[in-house]
Amino acid sequence: xxxxxxxxxxxxxxxxxxxxxxxxxxxxxxxxxxxxxxxxxxxxxxxxxxxxxxxxxxxxxxxxxxxxxxxxxxxxxxxxxxxxxxxxxxxxxxxxxxxxxxxxxxxxxxxxxxxxxxxxxxxxxxxxxxxxxxxxxxxxxxxxxxxxxxxxxxxxxxxxxxxxxxxxxxxxxxxxxxxxxxxxxxxxxxxxxxxxxxxxxxxxxxxxxxxxxxxxxxxxxxxxxxxxxxxxxxxxxxxxxxxxxxxxxxxxxxxxxxxxxxxxxxxxxxxxxxxxxxxxxxxxxxxxxxxxxxxxxxxxxxxxxxxxxxxxxxxxxxxxxxxxxxxxxxxxxxx
Amino acid sequence: xxxxxxxxxxxxxxxxxxxxxxxxxxxxxxxxxxxxxxxxxxxxxxxxxxxxxxxxxxxxxxxxxxxxxxxxxxxxxxxxxxxxxxxxxxxxxxxxxxxxxxxxxxxxxxxxxxxxxxxxxxxxxxxxxxxxxxxxxxxxxxxxxxxxxxxxxxxxxxxxxxxxxxxxxxxxxxxxxxxxxxxxxxxxxxxxxxxxxxxxxxxxxxxxxxxxxxxxxxxxxxxxxxxxxxxxxxxxxxxxxxxxxxxxxxxxxxxxxxxxxx
Numbered sequence: 001x002x003x004x005x006x007x008x009x010x011x012x013x014x015x016x017x018x019x020x021x022x023x024x025x026x027x028x029x030x031x032x033x034x035x036x037x038x039x040x041x042x043x044x045x046x047x048x049x050x051x052x053x054x055x056x057x058x059x060x061x062x063x064x065x066x067x068x069x070x071x072x073x074x075x076x077x078x079x080x081x082x083x084x085x086x087x088x089x090x091x092x093x094x095x096x097x098x099x100x101x102x103x104x105x106x107x108x109x110x111x112x113x114x115x116x117x118x119x120x121x122x123x124x125x126x127x128x129x130x131x132x133x134x135x136x137x138x139x140x141x142x143x144x145x146x147x148x149x150x151x152x153x154x155x156x157x158x159x160x161x162x163x164x165x166x167x168x169x170x171x172x173x174x175x176x177x178x179x180x181x182x183x184x185x186x187x188x189x190x191x192x193x194x195x196x197x198x199x200x201x202x203x204x205x206x207x208x209x210x211x212x213x214x215x216x217x218x219x220x221x222x223x224x225x226x227x228x229x230x231x232x233x234x235x236x237x238x239x240x241x242x243x244x245x246x247x248x249x250x251x252x253x254x255x256x257x258x259x260x261x262x263x264x265x266x267x268x269x270x271x272x273x274x275x276x277x278x279x280x281x282x283x284x285x286x287x288x289x290x291x292x293x294x295x296x297x298x299x300x301x302x303x304x305x306x307x308x309x310x311x312x313x314x315x316x317x318x319x320x321x322x323x324x325x326x327x328x329x330x331x332x333x334x335x
Numbered sequence: 336x337x338x339x340x341x342x343x344x345x346x347x348x349x350x351x352x353x354x355x356x357x358x359x360x361x362x363x364x365x366x367x368x369x370x371x372x373x374x375x376x377x378x379x380x381x382x383x384x385x386x387x388x389x390x391x392x393x394x395x396x397x398x399x400x401x402x403x404x405x406x407x408x409x410x411x412x413x414x415x416x417x418x419x420x421x422x423x424x425x426x427x428x429x430x431x432x433x434x435x436x437x438x439x440x441x442x443x444x445x446x447x448x449x450x451x452x453x454x455x456x457x458x459x460x461x462x463x464x465x466x467x468x469x470x471x472x473x474x475x476x477x478x479x480x481x482x483x484x485x486x487x488x489x490x491x492x493x494x495x496x497x498x499x500x501x502x503x504x505x506x507x508x509x510x511x512x513x514x515x516x517x518x519x520x521x522x523x524x525x526x527x528x529x530x531x532x533x534x535x536x537x538x539x540x541x542x543x544x545x546x547x548x549x550x551x552x553x554x555x556x557x558x559x560x561x562x563x564x565x566x567x568x569x570x571x572x573x574x575x576x577x578x579x580x581x582x583x584x585x586x587x588x589x590x591x592x593x594x595x596x597x
Contacts, residue, residue, distance in 0.1 A: 212422070
């Protein structure tokens with residue numbers, strides 16, 4: 001029997017430098033632009049599905065989780081800090097926006113950016129002492145903070161206690177709400193992708209690969225880790241600020257573990273380290289999770305089965321697989 | 336030699352719990368000199384490097400660089416002043432191509448100030464400067480080697496990559512922690528001129544080595560360590576003639592036998 005093996009060849013457009021493409025024709029330009037345009041147009045079309053599908057709320061939820069997933073993916077796969085801090089970021093950002101809105105009456109348009117930046121500063125300051133930690137130890141600390149804050153709010157009965165903050169404004173109409181979050185997801189997705197491919201992104205990846213070598217290069221890793229946490233936590237706080245205006249309520253359920261775990265599941269399904277993958281993961285997971293509500297308590301069973309299936313059969317993630325298929329030609333050759 | 340000492344190490348002691356890894360070691364090195372540090376395994380050679388470059392905190396002692404006290408400064412500050420090191424166990428960024436490994440040090444504050452290796456003045460495109468440095472250090476420019484993932488490079492190139500990371504900072508001192516170890520004879524033969532070139536460019540080099548023959552070819556002065564203490568210092572011939580050095584390497588009984596035989 002003659003032996004054959006599968007051969008993978010890069011398409012000609014992939015020149016040897018990863019930062020420069022040799023574009024020779026409109027066709028090649030289209031080849032590069034098509035997947036990006038597909039994502040952008042697809043995201044922009046999301047709110048346009050018929051209202052009978054009962055889909056509107058899901059779109060915003062998908063986008064909010066997508067922001068958290070991008071934040072997780074950035075921290076875990078470009079800095080090497082595995083964070084379970086989704087709930088922490090959402091809680092801090094949500095409460096900050098809620099206080100600004102209810103106590104000072106500042107409209108959502110201003111509180112959202114303020115909560116994102118201010119929340120980012122608060123989260124970064126709280127996480128600064130843990131910057132020397134890596135891997136699972138950092139994850140544990142980020143998991144403890146939301147628990148700590150919940151008990152603090154409960155026990156001291158501050159910030160509305162268990163009732164939460166009432167009387168928060170909503171968005172003026174669902175279109176504004178949906179397009180606002182969609183555009184923010186796209187902006188952050190492409191912005192962070194651009195950043196990790198710049199020289200500063202190389203330093204981030206260097207910190208992940210080998211932080212001692214970065215120190216030996218005369219670069220302060222403490223500063224770059226802090227900066228990365230600020231970027232990621234700002235994004236998380238932004239998601240939190242959006243959530244309270246969607247629910248028109250801020251309470252201790254903002255610190256619920258779903259905000260930490262679901263983005264990680266989405267990242268695993270979508271493809272870790274791609275930044276686009278987590279968004280796709282959210283686009284798949286969140287609607288499934290909403291559809292499965294009809295099954296009542298069995299929902300989690302089906303949900304878990306789907307997750308296990310993905311992890312066993314496509315552990316590399318959808319996006320990694322798709323990128324390979326798109327950029328490489330596969331063929332069988334005799335050996 | 337009556338030149339000013341660029342680095343002065345005075346009485347450094349490092350204790351790991353109950354173990355004394357370094358015991359009151361003092362030495363100094365002049366600008367443009369190549370100092371070799373040798374000694375049996377576990378004699379504290381790498382601990383000296385870690386102490387000088389700030390990767391570990393020493394128990395006591397002082398280190399002066401160009402007359403300035405750099406004791407207890409963080410590692411990145413010391414590297415920023417121009418005291419760079421290579422790692423004995425190579426530490427490249429495995430998930431990046433070779434030339435991107437050099438782009439990271441070129442992004443450091445020191446490289447931005449000094450303009451990178453030999454370029455002088457303003458730093459151009461970091462990718463190009465990175466490939467220039469790699470060519471300088473023996474990567475074939477027009478091949479695929481500089482663009483290969485660091486994880487796929489053989490040991491010889493990884494050792495060079497360690498040196499390239501130092502060179503990107505336009506260093507004043509390079510401390511080479513066993514750059515010859517794990518290399519074939521021909522690879523070492525091509526590394527030796529590189530070290531000599533560093534000296535010609537006015538860089539002070541401290542070499543920690545086990546490969547004595549090659550080290551003696553390049554080093555101006557040799558310092559011998561044993562059990563965390565400096566036991567000898569001088570030219571290669573002086574050091575090799577020293578009885579305590581022979582004892583450290585071959586054991587006291589054997590040395591006596593050899594001496595008797597002689």
